[in-house]
Amino acid sequence: MSDARPAAFAVTGLSKEFRIPHEQVHTLKERVLHPLRRPGHERLRVLDDVDFHVEQGEFFGIIGRNGSGKSTLLKCLAGIYRADAGRILVNGRVSTFIELGVGFNMDLPARDNILINATMLGLSQREARSRIDSVLEFAELHDFVDLKLKNYSSGMLVRLAFSVMIQVDADILLIDEVLAVGDAAFQQKCYDEFGRLRREGRTVILVTHEMASVQRFCDRAMLLENGRVANIGEPEPVSSHYLRLNFSHDARAAEAARARAGVAAMQGEPSETGPTAAPSGRRVLTAAGGDEVRAGDAGAEIIGGWFVDADEQQVESLEAGRRVTFNLHVRFHEDARGPVFVFMLRNSVNERAIAATTEQQLPYESYRTGEEVVVRFGFHNVLAPDQYTVSALVARPGAVDAWMDNRERFMAVAVTSSGQSGALLEIPFDVSLRRDVVETA
Numbered sequence: 001m002s003d004a005r006p007a008a009f010a011v012t013g014l015s016k017e018f019r020i021p022h023e024q025v026h027t028l029k030e031r032v033l034h035p036l037r038r039p040g041h042e043r044l045r046v047l048d049d050v051d052f053h054v055e056q057g058e059f060f061g062i063i064g065r066n067g068s069g070k071s072t073l074l075k076c077l078a079g080i081y082r083a084d085a086g087r088i089l090v091n092g093r094v095s096t097f098i099e100l101g102v103g104f105n106m107d108l109p110a111r112d113n114i115l116i117n118a119t120m121l122g123l124s125q126r127e128a129r130s131r132i133d134s135v136l137e138f139a140e141l142h143d144f145v146d147l148k149l150k151n152y153s154s155g156m157l158v159r160l161a162f163s164v165m166i167q168v169d170a171d172i173l174l175i176d177e178v179l180a181v182g183d184a185a186f187q188q189k190c191y192d193e194f195g196r197l198r199r200e201g202r203t204v205i206l207v208t209h210e211m212a213s214v215q216r217f218c219d220r221a222m223l224l225e226n227g228r229v230a231n232i233g234e235p236e237p238v239s240s241h242y243l244r245l246n247f248s249h250d251a252r253a254a255e256a257a258r259a260r261a262g263v264a265a266m267q268g269e270p271s272e273t274g275p276t277a278a279p280s281g282r283r284v285l286t287a288a289g290g291d292e293v294r295a296g297d298a299g300a301e302i303i304g305g306w307f308v309d310a311d312e313q314q315v316e317s318l319e320a321g322r323r324v325t326f327n328l329h330v331r332f333h334e335d336a337r338g339p340v341f342v343f344m345l346r347n348s349v350n351e352r353a354i355a356a357t358t359e360q361q362l363p364y365e366s367y368r369t370g371e372e373v374v375v376r377f378g379f380h381n382v383l384a385p386d387q388y389t390v391s392a393l394v395a396r397p398g399a400v401d402a403w404m405d406n407r408e409r410f411m412a413v414a415v416t417s418s419g420q421s422g423a424l425l426e427i428p429f430d431v432s433l434r435r436d437v438v439e440t441a
């Protein structure tokens, strides 16, 4: 460690199991019919001997596939779950944004909930009262201060919870997947807050599936796999490890699905429910992770992508009216001649807003096994403010549906703007008026 300050969190040998009941006797009739049946249970080990520490002032990411134990770990750190084994040492006051509704009393209005939460998080009554306005201002909920939370929408609850968390001046913030909820404007606010927390040197532990956020904000990241620490260190290699893990898991899952189903090649769009083969009949791997749908013959791998502005600075959201470039990172797993790269953006109602291809735009190139490339798609952003998903594919030449890798909706990005016409595009236009040509009756 670089200085003598104790770590914000020091975790050693942390393990946690859940007991999952096999079967339950629900009714009196079942109990009478099966008097000797005792409900058994299975033990599910969710965290297994987890060791790590987080320095004070560090922005620390926790990543991993669904069910790898990230949220359980965060709840152990927050003291919501008791660990079965191991030690957690905490240095500082902790504020959490963990699960919607946790810590709120739905029968009370926002004002009371802010007071209760702020005092539970260590503020005096007077300090808590003095924060009510700033919490409401950040959450943009001034008009709803006396409304009971049970009448709030989930978006309003998220804004309130996030706002309380950041306004109580805690030393350590535990944040679970905040970016997956809320609208585009709220997401942008969260990003701005992350930037501020980073600049202020606050300790933040962020659970996320967004590798772009990991790379942009985190000093270090930890990858969990089946409740164990699979990697810990610099954000870039750890997030690449995560993407590789995801890819190989998706591939294995698809192969298993194919073996089970014994399905012959089908045509069409990749599906979340079954294996798909390219029209050429090549072996095709299909899998879904969350909203993402993935297909391809694994000849190439889309490792990830990121947006940069005109100054080549990475951006998490896209400001309307500016020039922006999408960088698509691809690795080839076999020699490839003249592949085509495609990049697409879909808006929140899944309409295709942009579809760009390198076909007939880039010279015909060959790539070697193991070679990595970054394909750049630059455009002037005339899109309306909204939440967009990014899809990309690498296809063999001549048949755009002969996918080497096709990742549908593998990233999300918000377009923000100060003004909004409500139209699909925000195209700059000129207006003028001439009176002399208007005939009056």
Ligand SMILES: Nc1ncnc2c1ncn2[C@@H]1O[C@H](COP(=O)(O)OP(=O)(O)OP(=O)(O)O)[C@@H](O)[C@H]1O
Binding pocket: 018, 019, 020, 044, 046, 064, 065, 066, 067, 068, 069, 070, 071, 072, 073
């Ligand atoms: N209260 C609980 N009781 C029983 N099992 C649980 C409980 N909470 C979580 N689990 C199980 O523990 C495992 C890890 O869950 P956890 O929510 O920690 O994973 P995660 O990495 O946060 O996943 P995701 O990315 O989907 O949010 C999962 O198999 C989940 O079903």
